[in-house]
Amino acid sequence: MNRFIMITWIELKLFCRNFFNMFFGFLFPVGMLLLYGNIYGNQPTDYFGGFGTVDVSLPAYTCMIIAVTGLMSLPLTVAQYRERKILKRFMATPMKPVDILLSQVVVNFLMTVLGMVLLIITAVIVFDLSFFGRLLPVLFSFLLITLCVFSLGLVIAGVSPNGKSASVLSYLVYFPMIFLSGSTMPIELMPKGLVAFSKVLPLSYGVELLKGVWLGGKPSSYITNILVLSGIFLVSLLTAIKSFKWE
16 A cells, blocks of 8 residues: 555646646636636526536536546557556566556546546636536536546557557547547537537547436436436446556
8 A cells, every 4th residue: 555655646746847837727717717707697597507617617628628638648658658658667676567557546546636626616706607417416427427537548558559649549539538528618609510520539428417406407317418417437448458558
């Protein structure tokens, strides 16, 4: 346990030294919230079903943070460790390579939670954020979305022979996810064609689920979303386990 805590602490410090992680995981979502919140305010509007713009946007921006850590930070770091023979070197020490992998998941999950908390604090202080749902459904949805996205990131890490390949795959998956899933621009503002295309993106189901339970919807109203996310998680996890190489 002490060994794992030490590795996790080191990985946490490395995460914080990465400009991309800190900017897109913390500063960019908060900046988006402040920008659109100041433009549109957070007064109830019929356009969003009687909810405010910030109330609707916060769960969507949370999914954007999940995508940053799960589809960019996690797979790129693991692929680079493999390319630099770091995982292979650990095989010759008392520390196990799997400790590195688990510490990456833990660190990225903790940073995702921290990013969501920072969003909530900013929205409460600046825009008087309202919470219409229940805590347990929101936590369940957040965890399910995170597991789904992180498992996709592990697939990218598993099939990529080096960091450059992982970067290409991550970009190809990440950018359509955040721009067409409703995690940056509200899905209500998109043309019908893009809305239809968004249905093939796993994150779209996550945004819809988290937004729904955040605004007071019952999880039973989003069974399709839950099943899709659970199915992707299981398939991706099995694929990642089968395809993952330590060197």
